[in-house]
Amino acid sequence: MTAAKEAGTTPFQIDLRRYLRELDENRDLTRLICEIADASKYIVNSIRTGDLGVAGTSNLYGEDQLALDVLSDRIIRKRLLHSGVVARVASEEISEIITISPDSRGKYSVAYDPLDGSSLVDVNLAVGTIVSIYEGDNLLQPGRNQVAALYILYGPRTTMMLSTGNGVHEFAMNQLMEYNLVQENLKLDPKGSIYSPGGQRNKYTPGTEKFVSHLEAKGSKLRYSGGLVPDINQILVKGKGVFLYPHLQDNPNGKLRVLYELNPMAYLVEQAGGAASTGKQRILDLQPQGIEDRAPVFIGCKEDVALAEKFIAEEAK
């Protein structure tokens, strides 16, 4: 029975903290997730009304940071710092792992992208926060060891997609800025009918080109916003589709970051019955070498991802 049904209420009446309590989640993990949820209230406000300019600094990847990137990072980091349950953090906006508590017993480590897709803020498209959570202090371990992952989508509504390893559940921020359960146990169909293709098409390798041509030939609809969070959210909520940011002819690792983007998204999509692959191996089995690692990705409905892997294996022959 679902937590919503056990409580004898409609899903809309269950808030995030209560939901996690009813799922019998660890109290410290619940605290950590609720701290991130609280931080997101301030990020929403910053996005709505904040400075859209550049910060004059760059991140680990040499990309210009927006004032909003830096602010969102500070908002989350401060919460994690004072939560009392975090050992280490890594943020896409900072260039090193920060140790918060040298004693990691019973604590968590968190990798996060405070404002993914921030190049879309000035054109007023949706952006998001992505979070990956591990027990202990090791952030350089395969994503299959995550104990929770979530993203928050700042769109016309603010929603959160969360998994603690018991399915993936959607919450929405209400007028009091609290998250209430919208739906539990989202599931992906085996095959999708939408596709979100990142990277320049004229740089695709033959296997990826064949995959995308196949999707088009079967009538899949193109849905690419340029923001990973809204693009994955569309696939999860509609229950059908595949997102790719593949290896390119001049860039074998694609664009997206393993720690901050791929691992948490792969965890959520697998929890919904989907798959996530580099084209050659499962994303969640990658052993990160550093916080800056990138990898190609094909993520979404299982049969679509398997087909991409098949075409890519054939291109190697």
Ligand code: FDP
């Ligand atoms: P952004 O650079 O705007 O932060 O990882 C970053 C990301 O956006 C993803 O959100 C998005 O899926 C991807 O890059 C878009 O890249 P392209 O501009 O190359 O399509």
